[in-house]
Amino acid sequence: MNASLPFLDRLGVAHPIIQAPMVGVSTPTLAAAVSNAGGLGSLGLGASTVDQARAMIRATRTLTGKPFHVNLFCHRPARADAQREANWLAYLAPLFAEFGALPPMALREIYESFIGNEAMFGMLLEERPAVVSFHFGLPRADWIRAFRERGIVTLATATTLEEAALIERAGVDAVIAQGAEAGGHHGVFDSTACDASIGTFALVRTIARQSKLPVIAAGGIMDGDGIAAALRLGACAVQMGTAFVLCPESSASIAYREQLKSDRARHTQVTAAISGRPARGIANRMYFLHDTHTPPDYPIAYDAAKALHAAASAQGNHEFAAHWAGQGAPLARELPAAELMQVLVQEWRKRTTASRCVAPTDDAL
Ligand SMILES: Cc1cc2nc3c(=O)[nH]c(=O)nc-3n(C[C@H](O)[C@H](O)[C@H](O)COP(=O)(O)O)c2cc1C
Numbered sequence: 001m002n003a004s005l006p007f008l009d010r011l012g013v014a015h016p017i018i019q020a021p022m023v024g025v026s027t028p029t030l031a032a033a034v035s036n037a038g039g040l041g042s043l044g045l046g047a048s049t050v051d052q053a054r055a056m057i058r059a060t061r062t063l064t065g066k067p068f069h070v071n072l073f074c075h076r077p078a079r080a081d082a083q084r085e086a087n088w089l090a091y092l093a094p095l096f097a098e099f100g101a102l103p104p105m106a107l108r109e110i111y112e113s114f115i116g117n118e119a120m121f122g123m124l125l126e127e128r129p130a131v132v133s134f135h136f137g138l139p140r141a142d143w144i145r146a147f148r149e150r151g152i153v154t155l156a157t158a159t160t161l162e163e164a165a166l167i168e169r170a171g172v173d174a175v176i177a178q179g180a181e182a183g184g185h186h187g188v189f190d191s192t193a194c195d196a197s198i199g200t201f202a203l204v205r206t207i208a209r210q211s212k213l214p215v216i217a218a219g220g221i222m223d224g225d226g227i228a229a230a231l232r233l234g235a236c237a238v239q240m241g242t243a244f245v246l247c248p249e250s251s252a253s254i255a256y257r258e259q260l261k262s263d264r265a266r267h268t269q270v271t272a273a274i275s276g277r278p279a280r281g282i283a284n285r286m287y288f289l290h291d292t293h294t295p296p297d298y299p300i301a302y303d304a305a306k307a308l309h310a311a312a313s314a315q316g317n318h319e320f321a322a323h324w325a326g327q328g329a330p331l332a333r334e335l336p337a338a339e340l341m342q343v344l345v346q347e348w349r350k351r352t353t354a355s356r357c358v359a360p361t362d363d364a365l
Pocket of ligand 1: 022023044135157182183185219221239240242243324
């Protein structure tokens with residue numbers, strides 16, 4: 001059985017709505033606006049250095065006294081493979097040539113995994129954000145224990161029942177059930193295994209049945225009806241990413257916003273060609289590369305895609321960008337975060353009288 005009201009109390013939020021941590025899109029201003037509106041605002045720290053991460057946490061604290069959430073990437077550290085990387089760059093070279101550019105001579109691991117990043121771990125223990133979450137896997141068990149001992153709530157993403165079981169065994173406080181509809185990177189633990197691509201409905205329902213942990217539903221949830229549906233399936237809260245991209249407080253580029261507001265938002269796809277791991281976004285030329293070449297390890301491949309995007313976008317071409325978005329993208333609304341939160345809560349309250357986990361009350365508004 002899920003025990004959600006105590007869980008929402010532990011998170012310190014009035015509403016069961018988590019704004020997803022989104023590297024490149026979430027900002028201290030966005031996170032603070034969501035937390036101030038009674039949800040859980042979040043920062044994506046997966047691509048940050050320790051100093052950048054600390055600065056973002058402190059900037060958020062200047063904007064809200066409410067709890068917020070920070071997210072780390074726990075992928076297997078990248079394995080460099082000079083031949084594979086050279087092959088990939090040779091494969092992309094004609095695309096660079098379209099913009100009069102050359103591919104980089106070599107590729108870098110552009111950010112470090114949280115696994116083994118002692119300095120990041122130490123910084124988090126010092127700063128003590130209310131909630132810390134993990135994507136692509138889990139850190140060491142003693143780190144998870146240390147967070148708990150300091151009163152930090154931990155969450156981790158699962159895309160299968162097996163990953164949810166590992167999360168429960170590791171002593172994490174709640175599981176984020178991320179369905180295949182989700183925008184951004186799919187949090188699969190082993191990216192070399194087949195992506196099970198389980199949809200949000202089936203995943204939330206099966207994990208809620210199997211697990212004793214509170215379940216947070218993620219993937220394709222865009223409005224109050226979606227929130228109500230997820231809660232009825234057994235989720236205690238939802239984590240929404242694409243729904244918040246158009247908020248003026250996000251750092252999404254103008255081109256990204258234009259595409260998300262256009263008919264192109266109807267066509268999202270999953271590709272590993274951009275970063276080296278499967279991620280869903282608005283389809284562009286990166287999604288139609290032939291699978292005859294294997295991209296380098298995550299996030300080494302991202303270095304190549306970012307260089308190609310930089311060359312193309314310098315000439316006004318955004319066909320190589322990482323415009324992450326979920327299948328609900330056509331439902332995205334362009335509203336300030338506080339207003340979006342208010343609309344979501346009103347829509348959700350209209351749709352639900354009670355759920356297994358959360359009974360909305362007047363206090364929740
Ligand atoms: C632009 C974007 C960036 C994302 N970045 C992260 C991230 O840094 N860390 C993470 O755990 N999830 C990230 N995600 C995935 C979200 O946590 C969540 O699973 C997803 O947004 C849910 O699907 P939805 O976009 O349909 O709401 C990202 C999603 C988007 C849309």
